[in-house]
Amino acid sequence: MVKIVANAHQAALEAASEGARKAASERTFFNIGKAAKASELPVKTVRYYADVGLVEPAARSKAGYRLYDEIDIERLRFIKSARSFDFSVDDCRELLGFYQNDQRSSRDVKQMALKRLTEIDQKMRELEKLRQELARLAHACPGDEHPGCPILGSFARS
Amino acid sequence: MVKIVANAHQAALEAASEGARKAASERTFFNIGKAAKASELPVKTVRYYADVGLVEPAARSKAGYRLYDEIDIERLRFIKSARSFDFSVDDCRELLGFYQNDQRSSRDVKQMALKRLTEIDQKMRELEKLRQELARLAHACPGDEHPGCPILGSFARS
DNA sequence: TATAGAGATTCCAGTTACTGGAGAGTCAAG
DNA sequence: CTTGACTCTCCAGTAACTGGAATCTCTATA
Structure with missing residues (x-):
């Protein structure tokens, strides 16, 4: 039996009793609005993820509505x-692949995490440099009604 | 005397008819390649800045080549x-406006710098949070050939 | 049952700041 | 006169959405 949940109240009930009854032949579907709410993503974004093949809905209704099951929502x-x-969408695709593959090695996942980590570190170093220099300039700027400004001066010179 | 650099023999005429911005005498023009080199920007970018009205060339040659003078290059x-x-292009437009306006107040410039500074600080705080959490997860991950992985686990749970 | 309103669909455009490429014209040198 | 380096304009693509228009579809209520 296939069940389609499109009503808020009904969906809540279904979601609430989700753990209790994953009885074999029964399947609960959520349309995009519910799936979005359940995953705390904007509807537009969920649709986008479907478009780029990141998370495609398990099925479509007769009318063409996307139907998400609980695994999709996961x-x-x-x-x-x-x-x-801030993993890119492509990285997310890969991570999701690992997630869904019980033959994965945690090594591969860790490698991606470490790569991301070095990117973050790099970015932070850059920002820190910017921050220092900009703070220095701002500090040196009188911030009054006169035109003299070391910030502009620095931009002009460098 | 008007001096023209980089194949821009018609520039004198055009510049003259535009009205003298530099007192009547010597004017040197650079085509986009030279201007790009002088400003250490890619040609494409210089063209882009012209397109969006950020830095428009002082003149055009008869053949339609952009002709930059020294002030443009500045x-x-x-x-x-x-x-x-990382000031946005719009902010740059504004800053350039200040730069070219000797009626400016350094206050306005300083305000923009401080605004940018708080943005940087905000970004750094976010990155720092990410870094910590991701480092924690990566540290907890064995990184071996087994599938068990706290990183994936965390993504799945949260 | 008619209908209003919420929610769904697709498709297109815009965001930021460029970057790459096609096809065509221009310039200086040999 | 040809070659090669430059330049021009216009179009498309980038990342990851987001907004909006026009058009269904579903459901609750009068």
Whole structure:
């Protein structure tokens, strides 16, 4: 039996009792609005992830509505987390692949994490340099009604 | 006397008809390649800045070549510096406006610098949080040939 | 049952600051 | 006169969405 949940109240009920009943032949679908809410992503973004083949809905309704099952929603949540670390969408695709592959090695995942980490470190070093220099300039600037300004001066000179 | 560099023999005429911005005598023009080299910007970028009205060439040759004078090149260099602090192109437009306006107040410039500074600080705080959390996860990951991985686990859970 | 309103669809455009490339014209040197 | 280096304009693509238009579809209510 296939169930489609499109109503908020009903969806809540289904979601609530989700753990209790994964009875074999029963399947609960969520349309995009519910999937978005459940994964805390904007609808537009969920649709985008489907478009780029990152998380495609398990099915479509007769009317063409995207239908997400619980595993899809898990995937969406996974992506949301990975994206929050600024992994690119492509990296997310790869991470999701690892996630779904129980033959993976944690080595591969760790490698990606370390790579991302060095990128973050690099970015932070750059920002720190900018911050220092800009702070120095701002500090030297009187910030009054006169035109004399070491910030502009520095930009002009360098 | 008007001096023209880089194949721009018609520039004199055009510049003259535009009205003298430099007292009547010597004017040297550079075509986009020279201007790019002088400002250490890619040709494409210089052209782009012209397109978006950030730094428009003082003149055009008969054949339609962009002709930059020294002041233009100063502007390009100014923009390059400002951009290196990650001021947006719009902010650069504003900063350039200040730079070229001797009625400016250093207050306005300083305000922009401080705003940029808080943005940088904000970004650094975010990155620092990411870095810590990701480092924690990576540290906890064995990085071996087994599938068990706290990084994936964390993404799945959160 | 008619209908209003919420929510879904696709497709297109815009965001930022460029960058790459095609096809064509221009210039100086040999 | 040809060659090669430059330059021109215009179009497309980048990353990861986001906004909006025009058009269904579903459901709750009068």
